[in-house]
Amino acid sequence: MSSLTTAKDPPDHALGTGTSDALSHPSAVGLVAVIVAATDGEPRALTVQVPGQAPGRQDGLPFGPLVPEHPTLERGLRAWVERQTHQRLGYVEQLYTFGDRDRQGDEAAGLHSLSVAYLALVREMRPAGLAEASWRNWYRYLPWEDWRAGRPESLGAIEPRLMAWAGEVADPKLRRRREDRLGLTFGLCGGAWNEERVLERYELLFEAGLIPEAQGQAGKGACAEAAVTGHPMAFDHRRVLATAIGRLRGKIKYRPVVFELMPPTFTLFQLQRTVEALSGAELHKQNFRRLVAQQGLVEETDDLTSGTAGRPARLVRFRREVLLERPAPGFRLTPARRPG
Amino acid sequence: MSSLTTAKDPPDHALGTGTSDALSHPSAVGLVAVIVAATDGEPRALTVQVPGQAPGRQDGLPFGPLVPEHPTLERGLRAWVERQTHQRLGYVEQLYTFGDRDRQGDEAAGLHSLSVAYLALVREMRPAGLAEASWRNWYRYLPWEDWRAGRPESLGAIEPRLMAWAGEVADPKLRRRREDRLGLTFGLCGGAWNEERVLERYELLFEAGLIPEAQGQAGKGACAEAAVTGHPMAFDHRRVLATAIGRLRGKIKYRPVVFELMPPTFTLFQLQRTVEALSGAELHKQNFRRLVAQQGLVEETDDLTSGTAGRPARLVRFRREVLLERPAPGFRLTPARRPG
DNA sequence: GGCGCAATGCTCAATTTGAGCATAAGTGAG
DNA sequence: CTCACTTATGCTCAAATTGAGCATTGCGCC
Known part of the structure; x- marks a missing residue:
């Protein structure tokens, strides 16, 4: 049945990706959304309460079934979220399609x-x-993803556990492999931290057994534990969130998507705070503004901020024209060095 | 039913993305693969023959149903392709999930x-x-994507039709909008060509009615037409191909994926030819090798090529270590300027 | 009026690009 | 055997981009 071939019957429609053959194996398909906002310089995601395994409830991402009346996946999502949250979705992008990893239930049922x-x-x-x-x-x-105030404490607590995980295998070759991965993802063993590898880090932690969801012990962790390995989420939603963050961190470097999170007018520093919130790193202020200016990403308004300490800042707005002008405008992040 | 909320029943498993609710709307799911190779400096995709609308057959991408026995989407794909083509898949990456755009058939059936x-x-x-x-x-x-030998002829033939498409609307605002899009995607009206916008170009051509699949007139185009608007493909496989090319063109700039296409040892010029094939642009030779050398992407072997015209070239091999060292190694493409 | 605090301007060296020129080392023709 | 031609490789140089930091400007507030 799983034939890499011609469809057995000629299709009865002009378009579509040619899945008529697949009807014999219907699948359950759902939509999940990572809805992101950034206010007060903090990156936020919309979460819902989901019944957890233990009697309590757990955080989860908004999700729902794919219903047939929607013409397009994306439009289905848009309609669904906007109806439920009265939240206008500006920018929407498909992230990834997750299969049923580590699932047993439905598989037995052939679904x-x-x-x-x-x-x-x-x-x-x-x-x-x-x-x-x-x-x-x-x-x-x-929590290990937030480096804005320097190396996160969470990481300090995680690191020895990761090293232990690498050390627990006897085979030197395999151990070496694990150490390499630690270097690549967490910057241990002489590697460098790359803020985009969010998903890889999550998956490594998962593999190392440091993620409660892994053992179905969702209710176990105390608050102290959540500060180290993070708050759990229902299903594999933390993986989805990690995917989203990684993608967004990559994207802001070459597309002006940050502006989707900004109010109509804002100061350059607010913009910087937002970029920092997303990327989890602190940036060099003067260079950041030089970059924004050079790229012509914003235009000045006549207004200034007031009431805040220090010299009032000029309010700017996003120059929509850049969407047409530049081939691929965005930010290149220039991390600020901190002593120590 | 389409509730952005808590699942109605507590899930009976630790992981999974929480789609149990979606069972009431089963869907047909298929897999499509864009399998890419590059030999002799030409980028190639594996295609199959599919029964077309007209009596004949049409090119299509390999596709098949998603069968339940596979543990993971990606592994399912791997197994399926490797079994059928005896082709080892090295690098595999999920591209996109296409919904049923412009489809009517199944929708009526609630699928x-x-x-x-x-x-x-x-x-x-x-x-x-x-x-x-x-x-x-x-x-x-x-065909309009290949700029290796300068501006493709295909584009010359397409351009007036695109301009006509923009001109055919009366509303100046809408016309302006279309012209902007032409500038952004095709570099007309003063815009610059961006080799990554492959999908956007395809979709714009589709919208402008220049893609035969759009009208179900698959059999119509003569050879001359195919040289201009390209050879058609079954279903929406051309869209899928366009997505793949765009993604790959982006990726080679920051990840060393090209090496997945290269033989164990190769010359720097072969490498350059491959990058050029993928990106559809000619590169500056000396700078290309400088880049590769600086990044430490390859290491020299003791062998030289022979038999070819000109001075023999040194054979090199990919330095696997870079996967660990560099945070995000890859190529930055430095286009060669051609006179005119 | 002077202080502290942000915003904004400006400098400067170190790299990184973009574009060529020059040289080396083979093949094939005459 | 030598010349013409071809491709590989080395090297230079100016322009543009980065990374880092110092200096100045305006405001609210003692």
């Missing part, structure tokens, strides 16, 4: 289940419509 | 159908296993 994950950026942080939904700082779930 | 597309890179060009399958230069389907 696949997929979920198509989307990343959405919203400009304003509405009060989260539903009572069950709330905006949460995304570093709550992945 | 979605999706296809999950993958990009795979193979090192050697095996003789295409199946009789029905063959390796085709991918510019056969998207």
